[in-house]
């Protein structure tokens with residue numbers, strides 16, 4: 001299990017001690033080689049922090065992170081760089097994560113130049129091959145990010161991420177900033193690369209529909225915890241946590257003939273600085289009971305590989 005806390009100052013008075021914000025609160029997450037785990041939740045649920053911990057862009061406050069059988073929780077320097085090569089990130093905003101002064105070929109070729117010492121024609125050939133593998137014309141190597149569309153920029157971000165042959169990719173809302181028509185193309189590209197390159201993905205999304213196409217397992221995060229996780233079909237068919245049920249009810253149904261009433265979640269999630277007692281979802285839960293304020297629900301095993309942290313799931317209702 002892993003925990004990440006940040007100190008935040010909620011007052012400008014310097015004598016006030018900083019508050020401790022627990023962004024990820026004792027989460028257990030195992031990824032099998034070759035699988036895609038979809039992590040879903042509202043803004044502020046801690047999903048990006050959990051992703052950053054998984055690829056050791058962040059160091060845990062408590063608990064441990066194991067990669068390929070090795071504890072990498074507190075690696076630094078050269079040791080960290082060596083494992084970090086094997087784990088890459090695709091970010092939400094390709095424009096923000098690509099240096100606007102560099103050409104596409106330099107962006108994609110940089111890791112090869114820095115880590116593998118490639119130069120000249122060898123480097124150019126490898127860059128062209130990478131651009132082709134993400135569906136871009138190698139002639140785009142001379143373009144700058146601003147000259148590309150959002151989808152093309154994300155393809156560049158993906159080409160850079162796979163340049164060094166990583167094993168694990170954190171995709172942190174890789175399609176959230178893209179037009180709906182382009183989202184499916186990028187999701188398809190990620191699925192194709194998973195097969196051809198044998199990748200494992202931790203795929204973060206705001207909503208459930210996007211992860212459905214790609215993930216084998218899904219975890220739903222709320223205020224720093226994974227409150228429900230299950231194989232993808234099981235989660236969609238048999239959601240057991242009221243939060244997952246609300247997220248599913250709030251998702252637009254693609255077939256207009258079957259359009260459901262949108263059951264929109266009440267209110268905003270509480271601040272992670274003031275996590276409610278008992279069940280952290282109780283302030284927004286439509287079926288909360290007295291026990292929910294008093295006791296934190298245990299993680300109940302509600303099916304094969306299916307866990308939910310809810311008093312009602314535990315009672316089997």
Ligand code: SF4
Pocket residue numbers: 241242243279280281282283285286287288289292297309310311312313
């Ligand atoms: Fe709702 Fe209670 Fe379940 Fe929390 S434990 S999700 S408040 S029913």
Ligand code: MG
Pocket residue numbers: 047048
């Ligand atoms: Mg985020």
